[in-house]
Amino acid sequence: MTDNSIHTNENSGFAKQRLYNALLFSALFFIVEFILIQFHEYWADEVHAWAIAHKSTSISDVFYNGRYEGHPKLWYVLLYLLQKFTDNIFYMKVLNLCIATGAVFVFCYFSPFSFITNILFCMGYFFAYEYSIISRNYAITVLLLFWCAGVYTKYKGKYILLLSLLFFLLFQTNVYAVIIGFPFYCYILWTFYAKKNIRSPYIIASVIAILAGLVVSVMTMRPPSDSGLSMENLRFSLHDFAHTLSIVFTSYVPIPQLNFHFWSSNILNALPHHIYLQALLSMVLLITVCISFKENKKVLALFIGGTIGILLFTYLKYFGYIRHHGHLYLLFILCYWLYVTEKPTETDKENAFVSWIKKYLATALLTIQIIAMCYANVCDIRYPFSNNLAAANYIQADGLDNLPILGDGDYITSSLAGLLNKDIYFPRPRYWGQFIVLDHHWGNFVKFSVTDLLNQVDSISSVKKSDVVVVLSYPFNDPTLKNWTLLQSFENSIIGEDYFIYRVTYVSQNPEKINARGEILIEKGYYKEALKLFEKAIYLKKDYSRAYMNLADCYNNGFTDFKSALQCIDSAIKYDPTNSAVVFDKGAILFNKGDQKAALEFFKQTITLNPNLVDAYVSAARCDITLKNTDEAISYLNSALKLSPNSAPIYRLLAECYKNKGDALQEKKCTAKAIEAEQIKK
Numbered sequence: 001m002t003d004n005s006i007h008t009n010e011n012s013g014f015a016k017q018r019l020y021n022a023l024l025f026s027a028l029f030f031i032v033e034f035i036l037i038q039f040h041e042y043w044a045d046e047v048h049a050w051a052i053a054h055k056s057t058s059i060s061d062v063f064y065n066g067r068y069e070g071h072p073k074l075w076y077v078l079l080y081l082l083q084k085f086t087d088n089i090f091y092m093k094v095l096n097l098c099i100a101t102g103a104v105f106v107f108c109y110f111s112p113f114s115f116i117t118n119i120l121f122c123m124g125y126f127f128a129y130e131y132s133i134i135s136r137n138y139a140i141t142v143l144l145l146f147w148c149a150g151v152y153t154k155y156k157g158k159y160i161l162l163l164s165l166l167f168f169l170l171f172q173t174n175v176y177a178v179i180i181g182f183p184f185y186c187y188i189l190w191t192f193y194a195k196k197n198i199r200s201p202y203i204i205a206s207v208i209a210i211l212a213g214l215v216v217s218v219m220t221m222r223p224p225s226d227s228g229l230s231m232e233n234l235r236f237s238l239h240d241f242a243h244t245l246s247i248v249f250t251s252y253v254p255i256p257q258l259n260f261h262f263w264s265s266n267i268l269n270a271l272p273h274h275i276y277l278q279a280l281l282s283m284v285l286l287i288t289v290c291i292s293f294k295e296n297k298k299v300l301a302l303f304i305g306g307t308i309g310i311l312l313f314t315y316l317k318y319f320g321y322i323r324h325h326g327h328l329y330l331l332f333i334l335c336y337w338l339y340v341t342e343k344p345t346e347t348d349k350e351n352a353f354v355s356w357i358k359k360y361l362a363t364a365l366l367t368i369q370i371i372a373m374c375y376a377n378v379c380d381i382r383y384p385f386s387n388n389l390a391a392a393n394y395i396q397a398d399g400l401d402n403l404p405i406l407g408d409g410d411y412i413t414s415s416l417a418g419l420l421n422k423d424i425y426f427p428r429p430r431y432w433g434q435f436i437v438l439d440h441h442w443g444n445f446v447k448f449s450v451t452d453l454l455n456q457v458d459s460i461s462s463v464k465k466s467d468v469v470v471v472l473s474y475p476f477n478d479p480t481l482k483n484w485t486l487l488q489s490f491e492n493s494i495i496g497e498d499y500f501i502y503r504v505t506y507v508s509q510n511p512e513k514i515n516a517r518g519e520i521l522i523e524k525g526y527y528k529e530a531l532k533l534f535e536k537a538i539y540l541k542k543d544y545s546r547a548y549m550n551l552a553d554c555y556n557n558g559f560t561d562f563k564s565a566l567q568c569i570d571s572a573i574k575y576d577p578t579n580s581a582v583v584f585d586k587g588a589i590l591f592n593k594g595d596q597k598a599a600l601e602f603f604k605q606t607i608t609l610n611p612n613l614v615d616a617y618v619s620a621a622r623c624d625i626t627l628k629n630t631d632e633a634i635s636y637l638n639s640a641l642k643l644s645p646n647s648a649p650i651y652r653l654l655a656e657c658y659k660n661k662g663d664a665l666q667e668k669k670c671t672a673k674a675i676e677a678e679q680i681k682k
Contacts, residue, residue, distance in 0.1 A: 025115075101132075172213070417434040461506045471500070548568050
């Protein structure tokens with residue numbers, strides 16, 4: 001922070017030179033960044049905003065479709081207006097780059113720094129990567145924030161209504177812009193008031209415009225009560241406090257981990273207890289900056305107030321990522337700008353430590369930011385940021401976009417819908433669309449099983465009577481699904497947006513096959529999933545006795561819902577009264593319910609229908625044992641032994657019967673036989 005970077009001359013020659021320098025560097029910035037955006041693949045958030053605008057037929061639609069976004073709607077409105085001229089999503093990158101270039105021009109033209117210092121600021125990580133290469137609603141914040149700073153510092157009290165308009169628009173970008181922008185406006189207002197260089201009617205009009213901007217911003221970014229973003233952290237924990245404080249360091253020093261998945265990481269993350277180390281370094285940075293600003297109490301107050309505001313929002317509402325935390329660094333630049341512009345007269349003596357801070361702090365931070373920017377852009381060139389564009393191109397090249405598409409890992413796969421300009425089906429929220437509505441009905445908010453996926457794929461295939469393209473964000477392999485074919489996988493992207501593309505061949509609905517799949521699930525203990533398949537089989541075949549029997553099995557063994565089990569088994573008996581397995585199952589349900597007397601009658605019927613069913617004799621014997629009909633139980637067990645002479649469980653039951661009769665000799669013999677049978681089995 002040295003004076004040799006500050007220009008105080010404002011003669012016309014200097015102003016022209018400054019304008020030419022700003023235009024020159026802005027043009028170079030645009031050219032270089034335009035080349036770099038060719039290598040950047042859109043990620044889900046970028047496409048999500050584009051899809052919201054694309055599916056809107058009016059500006060009011062933009063506000064409605066984006067009601068769950070948690071952002072004001074300026075960026076979405078700009079995308080909506082852009083799509084009046086083109087459907088090509090590439091121009092979203094161009095629009096964002098134009099805004100970022102405008103921010104660079106404003107910074108270079110209005111800032112109090114030298115041309116070289118301006119270049120260094122604009123080559124930092126946030127200016128030249130996060131907010132320019134990635135198309136989100138943050139470049140607008142940079143443009144409007146420093147435009148406000150430029151108009152204020154250059155014209156000193158003039159154009160208050162223009163400032164009010166810029167602040168109004170600034171508040172429509174994101175919540176961090178509000179947290180920084182409102183205290184900055186109060187700073188300007190207080191300066192004007194103290195100098196008494198502006199008339200009261202303009203002040204009143206300005207305040208009204210600003211309050212209107214705040215109201216519109218809050219109303220449009222506050223999501224409905226069922227939003228997936230409605231989360232608060234009102235409890236205190238040292239870990240959460242340290243984690244929140246750590247973002248000061250990670251935003252000022254955004255050098256990522258030196259690996260493939262660099263984005264939103266920090267080089268210190270690999271260290272044990274890195275959060276506490278980063279929090280400590282954050283405190284050091286904050287103290288250092290506060291010391292450097294201490295000569296200007298207004299700037300110091302703005303810096304402390306804005307920093308605390310962002311940290312409180314991060315702790316209480318939404319932790320966020322590096323793109324959000326970068327606003328802490330923007331606040332530092334803003335305050336540095338104001339400090340240099342409104343620097344008080346130097347005191348005769350200045351502490352050596354303070355002098356050292358002013359001399360080296362900005363230089364060190366600028367150097368670090370440039371290193372982070374270079375690494376990020378190199379990685380983005382070398383590796384796919386996301387695989388959605390490759391997946392979308394593959395689908396189009398093979399003509400798969402002519403088939404119905406289902407996408408799970410819904411938020412990630414929704415980006416394919418935006419890139420393909422085609423509605424796809426999202427199985428968790430259960431609707432067709434090009435973007436996910438961020439309420440409580442998507443992603444991990446929804447309980448979702450493999451069976452749910454299979455059922456919905458089958459349902460779409462049967463309704464459309466065609467093959468279905470299934471795009472998943474995770475690998476899926478079930479060798480029993482003969483009509484599923486993995487076509488292609490796209491893996492190893494920087495942010496982990498990977499895609500697995502399957503083609504599911506259309507098979508006409510076959511209740512027998514559906515029932516067979518349900519029986520496989522029962523064997524694995526997946527009763528809830530199996531139940532849905534049996535219900536589907538019955539829907540397709542009303543008199544399907546076996547499906548009713550299996551449904552009864554789910555209620556009996558899976559849920560111990562004997563009432564529902566008996567209703568289902570009665571339907572099975574209705575359609576197949578001579579099926580011994582069905583009659584036996586009713587006896588088993590009654591036995592489990594505790595009605596052994598009624599169960600015994602159905603086991604007797606089973607024996608009549610199928611005299612060779614060992615389980616029927618054993619079950620009848622169990623009923624008689626419970627009913628204390630020992631002789632009848634022994635008779636059933638002896639009949640069972642004729643069919644299965646080496647059954648240890650039958651001998652065990654016989655031993656129990658003879659024990660109940662008090663016949664110790666026969667009990668001993670049966671026990672010995674049981675042990676012998678168990679040894680043979682081993």
